[in-house]
Amino acid sequence: MTIDPEPPPEVIEPTPADTLVPVIWDGLDLNEGYRDDGMLVIVTNVEGWYGTPVLDGHDLDLALTDGALAGVKTIHERLVTITGIANGPRLGCLLLSRQLAGKAAARLPVPLVVGEDGRALTAAVRAGTEQMTHEWTGPVLFTYQVTLTAHDPRLYADGWEIAELTLGGSAATGRTYPRTYSWQYGAPTIDNSARLDNPGNVPAPVWAVYTGPLSATTLTDGRNTIRIAALVAGQVLTVATESLVAVAPGGATRASYVLAGSSAMTVPANSIGTWSLYGSGTGYVELQWRAAYL
Numbered sequence: 350m351t352i353d354p355e356p357p358p359e360v361i362e363p364t365p366a367d368t369l370v371p372v373i374w375d376g377l378d379l380n381e382g383y384r385d386d387g388m389l390v391i392v393t394n395v396e397g398w399y400g401t402p403v404l405d406g407h408d409l410d411l412a413l414t415d416g417a418l419a420g421v422k423t424i425h426e427r428l429v430t431i432t433g434i435a436n437g438p439r440l441g442c443l444l445l446s447r448q449l450a451g452k453a454a455a456r457l458p459v460p461l462v463v464g465e466d467g468r469a470l471t472a473a474v475r476a477g478t479e480q481m482t483h484e485w486t487g488p489v490l491f492t493y494q495v496t497l498t499a500h501d502p503r504l505y506a507d508g509w510e511i512a513e514l515t516l517g518g519s520a521a522t523g524r525t526y527p528r529t530y531s532w533q534y535g536a537p538t539i540d541n542s543a544r545l546d547n548p549g550n551v552p553a554p555v556w557a558v559y560t561g562p563l564s565a566t567t568l569t570d571g572r573n574t575i576r577i578a579a580l581v582a583g584q585v586l587t588v589a590t591e592s593l594v595a596v597a598p599g600g601a602t603r604a605s606y607v608l609a610g611s612s613a614m615t616v617p618a619n620s621i622g623t624w625s626l627y628g629s630g631t632g633y634v635e636l637q638w639r640a641a642y643l
Contacts, residue, residue, distance in 0.1 A: 566628030
């Protein structure tokens with residue numbers, strides 16, 4: 350009688366790094382897999398990244414009849430909880446744990462990037478030291494969990510789109526008419542107009558950075574307009590077109606620069622909008638935006 354030998358133990362190959370979903374917190378890759386320094390760093394779960402954050406309807410119950418008054422529905426901040434494991438040399442584990450604690454203690458928002466179907470989406474997040482937990486299961490292995498707060502519930506394309514609007518230094522006289530047309534001509538560029546593409550599923554906010562000298566200008570998307578007071582040479586003004594908040598060096602507020610008759614502007618979801626600048630001066634306006642998702 351012969352006895353079959355025991356089968357050889359199964360060899361588990363490490364997961365290739367290019368098959369892992371990128372999870373990058375302020376430049377630190379939390380799901381890198383096997384690193385060159387001998388560390389194994391992986392994320393086991395990400396909660397709160399997908400889907401819609403908590404909604405608040407602000408409905409008001411009626412006192413003497415059935416039903417309620419429908420309030421303005423708002424979306425709360427996005428909370429993202431990351432759970433991960435680190436294993437490797439003792440010094441590498443200590444360094445990573447201190448890096449995580451340092452990022453949790455940072456005061457300013459930093460980018461969190463998570464991959465999705467061949468693309469990457471990003472959010473500006475911030476944490477607190479009380480939202481970061483470590484659990485050592487040995488000198489060379491620890492697990493952690495951190496909850497990050499994105500005060501803007503939207504997710505954005507990784508990378509900014511930039512367009513610059515200029516007036517050609519012309520000293521416009523008389524009245525200007527900020528009208529746009531549905532048809533387009535074959536000119537390669539128009540200095541005072543730009544096309545803003547938002548393939549996302551929610552309207553995308555835009556930052557408009559004005560640099561003087563500029564007369565009182567009008568920025569329009571064909572439906573709404575933002576009117577800004579005159580800026581002297583070298584003066585820089587940043588306007589959040591979604592909220593009409595204007596910030597200049599020294600902490601000036603919107604009241605000093607955003608003129609009456611202005612209305613909020615965003616790039617509609619899944620569309621390409623044409624934004625145009627009217628006025629005079631040798632300065633320019635730089636538009637910065639990203640596709641937005643919810």
